Amino acid sequence: MDATSGGPAAGAAGLSARLVALAWLTQFLVGTDLFVVAPLLPAVAASFGVSAASTGLLVTAFSVAYVVASPFAGRLSDRRDRATVLVWALVLFSAANAATALAPDFLSLLLARVVAGVAAAATGPTVYALVSSRARPQARAQVLAVVGSGLLTALWVGAPAGALLGRHVGWQAAFVILAAGTLLLALPHARVWRSGPRAAKDVPKTPVPGGRTGAGAVVSAVAVTALWAFSVYSLYTFLSVALHADGRATAVAWLLVVYGVGAVAGGQVGGRFADRAGAVRVTRTALALTAALEVTVALVYPVTWALACALGLFAFAGYAFFPAQQRHLADMFPERATAMLSWNNSALFVGLSLAGAVGGRIVHALGYPELLYIGAAVAVPACLMARGRPVRRHGQEARA
Numbered sequence: 001m002d003a004t005s006g007g008p009a010a011g012a013a014g015l016s017a018r019l020v021a022l023a024w025l026t027q028f029l030v031g032t033d034l035f036v037v038a039p040l041l042p043a044v045a046a047s048f049g050v051s052a053a054s055t056g057l058l059v060t061a062f063s064v065a066y067v068v069a070s071p072f073a074g075r076l077s078d079r080r081d082r083a084t085v086l087v088w089a090l091v092l093f094s095a096a097n098a099a100t101a102l103a104p105d106f107l108s109l110l111l112a113r114v115v116a117g118v119a120a121a122a123t124g125p126t127v128y129a130l131v132s133s134r135a136r137p138q139a140r141a142q143v144l145a146v147v148g149s150g151l152l153t154a155l156w157v158g159a160p161a162g163a164l165l166g167r168h169v170g171w172q173a174a175f176v177i178l179a180a181g182t183l184l185l186a187l188p189h190a191r192v193w194r195s196g197p198r199a200a201k202d203v204p205k206t207p208v209p210g211g212r213t214g215a216g217a218v219v220s221a222v223a224v225t226a227l228w229a230f231s232v233y234s235l236y237t238f239l240s241v242a243l244h245a246d247g248r249a250t251a252v253a254w255l256l257v258v259y260g261v262g263a264v265a266g267g268q269v270g271g272r273f274a275d276r277a278g279a280v281r282v283t284r285t286a287l288a289l290t291a292a293l294e295v296t297v298a299l300v301y302p303v304t305w306a307l308a309c310a311l312g313l314f315a316f317a318g319y320a321f322f323p324a325q326q327r328h329l330a331d332m333f334p335e336r337a338t339a340m341l342s343w344n345n346s347a348l349f350v351g352l353s354l355a356g357a358v359g360g361r362i363v364h365a366l367g368y369p370e371l372l373y374i375g376a377a378v379a380v381p382a383c384l385m386a387r388g389r390p391v392r393r394h395g396q397e398a399r400a
Contacts (some may be wrong), residue, residue, distance in 0.1 A: 297372055
């Protein structure tokens with residue numbers, strides 16, 4: 001499905017190309033804001049005269065604020081009008097980026113990143129929930145994959161572009177542009193979600209028969225995402241560091257492009273198959289392949305061309321998981337879609353943060369390939385925990 005091109009594909013998805021493109025661009029800007037901080041840390045440290053270790057708190061502050069605020073933001077979005085929550089979140093996000101650029105001291109900068117994390121927590125899941133509620137059931141995961149590719153594109157396009165801008169113009173310029181962009185996006189978001197067949201809260205009111213909606217089911221469902229995130233981001237986070245240490249710094253840029261292209265392609269294919277074969281079947285297959293391919297990356301790591309092939313395949317398999325998992329959660333918890341997607345994003349950040357905190361110690365003590373074996377082992381229980389069953393809604397079969 002090419003949901004961004006208009007025509008029959010967009011119509012079959014139940015969404016116009018304009019809505020999909022707007023949602024994609026929103027995720028791209030939010031993702032760029034998330035990923036651009038890391039390459040700008042040396043410049044930030046020089047500007048405020050603080051150590052590199054201290055600037056790392058900027059990433060931590062954003063992540064912790066996101067994890068804490070996300071469930072509350074999701075609950076608010078489910079109880080209020082989602083479009084209104086999204087617009088105000090974008091305005092707050094714009095203000096936080098402007099404050100980041102204009103921060104007079106490091107403490108003010110740290111507080112601005114906390115506010116940005118809170119705003120991002122209300123932005124991403126609400127976009128996913130709006131898109132999910134408007135998309136036709138048979139194309140829901142495909143549309144989520146298209147919108148989610150905005151985040152992945154930010155990983156290998158937006159962040160490097162922001163870093164390049166910061167190198168030549170100043171790190172503040174990147175945040176000024178992000179502030180302007182997100183503020184401008186608030187205007188069309190305030191209008192486009194008001195029209196169409198499913199405005200208002202855009203919340204499906206018919207629960208999924210047989211859905212497991214207890215607290216245990218919620219924890220189990222999102223724990224799969226946390227384990228997946230640890231497995232995937234333990235490999236990604238320390239790849240550049242390991243390659244620099246091995247004297248292969250010149251290979252970092254193009255290997256990351258290979259990884260990014262594989263991730264985007266995997267998300268699209270994962271979404272398509274989740275709609276056709278069932279979301280849980282795709283999540284379990286993706287997790288099993290992720291474990292196997294992470295071991296493969298560890299084995300071929302010393303050979304750059306083989307590493308490139310393995311990285312592309314790993315990213316393809318790994319990121320096929322996410323849109324299928326989102327569809328699974330939206331189908332199982334239709335009345336709490338935004339809240340569940342918010343918890344899912346929080347779980348992603350928990351796994352990502354643990355990968356950074358624990359992975360660094362493992363790399364220092366054992367080495368990078370050994371970290372990959374541990375990441376692969378973590379994906380195995382995630383595969384076993386991913387489960388569900390077909391359910392019926394409105395006389396039509398939908399797979400959990």
